[in-house]
Amino acid sequence: METKVLKFGGSSLADSNQFKKVAEIIKSQDSRRYVIASAPGKRDEEDQKVTDLLYKCYILSENEEDIDEVFKKIENRYNGIIEGLGLDFSLKEEFDKIRTSILHHVGSDYVCSRGEYLNSMILAEYLGYEFIDAEKRILFLEDGSFDSEKTNLVLSEVLKDNRYAVIPGFYGSMPNGTIKTFSRGGSDITGSIVARAVDADLYENWTDVSGMLMADPRCVENPKVIDFITYKELRELSYMGASIMHEDAIFPVKQSGISINIRNTNAPEDNGTMIVPEVDLNGADRIVTGIAGKRGFSTINIEKDMMNIEIGFGRKILEVLENNNLAFEHLPTGIDTMSIIIISDTIKDIKEKIKDEIYEAVKADNVEIEDGLAMIAVVGRGMVKEKGTAMRIFSAIKDASINIRMIDQGSSEINIIIGVAETDYIPALKTIYSEFVE
Numbered sequence: 001m002e003t004k005v006l007k008f009g010g011s012s013l014a015d016s017n018q019f020k021k022v023a024e025i026i027k028s029q030d031s032r033r034y035v036i037a038s039a040p041g042k043r044d045e046e047d048q049k050v051t052d053l054l055y056k057c058y059i060l061s062e063n064e065e066d067i068d069e070v071f072k073k074i075e076n077r078y079n080g081i082i083e084g085l086g087l088d089f090s091l092k093e094e095f096d097k098i099r100t101s102i103l104h105h106v107g108s109d110y111v112c113s114r115g116e117y118l119n120s121m122i123l124a125e126y127l128g129y130e131f132i133d134a135e136k137r138i139l140f141l142e143d144g145s146f147d148s149e150k151t152n153l154v155l156s157e158v159l160k161d162n163r164y165a166v167i168p169g170f171y172g173s174m175p176n177g178t179i180k181t182f183s184r185g186g187s188d189i190t191g192s193i194v195a196r197a198v199d200a201d202l203y204e205n206w207t208d209v210s211g212m213l214m215a216d217p218r219c220v221e222n223p224k225v226i227d228f229i230t231y232k233e234l235r236e237l238s239y240m241g242a243s244i245m246h247e248d249a250i251f252p253v254k255q256s257g258i259s260i261n262i263r264n265t266n267a268p269e270d271n272g273t274m275i276v277p278e279v280d281l282n283g284a285d286r287i288v289t290g291i292a293g294k295r296g297f298s299t300i301n302i303e304k305d306m307m308n309i310e311i312g313f314g315r316k317i318l319e320v321l322e323n324n325n326l327a328f329e330h331l332p333t334g335i336d337t338m339s340i341i342i343i344s345d346t347i348k349d350i351k352e353k354i355k356d357e358i359y360e361a362v363k364a365d366n367v368e369i370e371d372g373l374a375m376i377a378v379v380g381r382g383m384v385k386e387k388g389t390a391m392r393i394f395s396a397i398k399d400a401s402i403n404i405r406m407i408d409q410g411s412s413e414i415n416i417i418i419g420v421a422e423t424d425y426i427p428a429l430k431t432i433y434s435e436f437v438e
């Protein structure tokens with residue numbers, strides 16, 4: 001029998017009307033057997049996500065402030081859904097337990113995870129599916145990383161006895177039993193983990209847009225939908241800010257070669273985007289599959305005459321970063337210069353320390369740290385066989401009178417990354433999009 005795993009994001013489960021659409025989608029195919037639910041998301045621009053409200057309660061309680069007003073808002077969200085669906089079902093005992101836990105200062109991960117826990121209970125009740133908790137089934141290791149193999153064993157064992165089930169997204173357990181969440185947006189990862197555990201034929205990721213778009217719709221007007229995209233391209237784009245899917249959601253399905261179909265809960269008739277292991281390169285009808293970007297990067301510029309012949313120069317610099325627990329994004333080099341691109345937030349409080357340590361480590365002539373950089377990734381499997389793509393990007397940027405501050409091309413040749421000033425970020429995205437799409 002065909003098996004599909006479906007993940008519904010917060011926007012798809014934000015109120016009872018959305019729940020009804022979701023149930024209709026699930027019930028329309030017998031193969032739609034395992035459902036991962038997120039916490040209720042925003043109903044409109046001004047609304048708040050339940051995960052954010054829960055976190056607010058956690059902070060209030062930590063500061064010994066009253067949580068009642070915010071906690072009431074959370075209860076009202078769930079009670080509104082239950083009433084709207086006409087269910088004879090109450091979460092009162094669960095609310096009391098969570099409230100008491102918050103007042104007793106349980107960990108923030110436990111508090112934030114309750115959004116998906118409660119929403120999944122309602123959805124299971126509404127569908128008549130089994131509720132299978134992620135606690136003790138999605139497992140983390142002592143160091144906080146995800147325990148992929150053990151989870152796969154435990155989860156496949158539980159799910160093989162349940163033909164239809166709802167599983168909360170976003171969290172699992174530490175070896176000592178406490179709840180741990182993935183980073184924000186992590187229900188996408190849970191969906192991928194479940195798809196692997198049941199060896200699904202397809203992982204459907206249901207959201208509020210009709211697939212992965214060629215650019216962020218908040219920056220470019222009406223971007224086109226991507227029909228097919230490879231795991232590798234998706235990883236590049238999601239890491240660089242195409243926030244439709246969590247950047248780590250690809251790994252569990254990649255191990256079994258399961259495709260992901262991004263679909264729109266509000267337009268279920270649309271085909272959406274298929275994310276596949278590989279597609280025939282000659283089949284790529286576009287050179288560029290998608291464009292994504294992020295603001296908030298800094299550059300550490302290091303100058304030293306003849307650094308090019310100094311053995312161990314790079315290692316000494318990277319050691320400074322490692323000793324300060326800093327990851328770097330890119331490392332463009334010249335003959336006597338090296339630049340390190342780094343996320344601004346990670347370095348903001350230790351800039352002078354890092355500069356001093358680099359001076360000390362390599363006896364540099366000059367070290368400067370510059371903020372305000374945005375990075376844009378132009379990604380496409382079609383770029384490998386096409387000449388002149390870089391030239392087209394650069395001339396489009398030049399024609400828009402934008403200065404390029406950094407260039408990096410990955411060795412797989414499926415992406416070109418450029419750095420521009422944050423103020424030039426949106427104009428640069430727009431001009432690259434119109435060069436390749438319009």
Ligand SMILES: Nc1ncnc2c1ncn2[C@@H]1O[C@H](COP(=O)(O)OP(=O)(O)O)[C@@H](O)[C@H]1O
Pocket residue numbers: 008009010011012038041185206207208209211212213214215216217218241242243244245
């Ligand atoms: N390249 C892109 N394609 C589609 N959506 C994108 C892209 N980049 C950013 N987004 C944003 O991602 C949103 C969907 O992700 P998210 O809010 O996490 O949904 P969900 O609540 O369903 O998990 C879209 O509404 C859109 O604003």
Ligand SMILES: N[C@@H](CC(=O)OP(=O)(O)O)C(=O)O
Pocket residue numbers: 008009010011038039041049051115169170183184185186187188
């Ligand atoms: N509710 C969590 C996890 C999640 O994945 O949500 P969503 O599917 O709405 O992005 C968050 O807001 O981060």
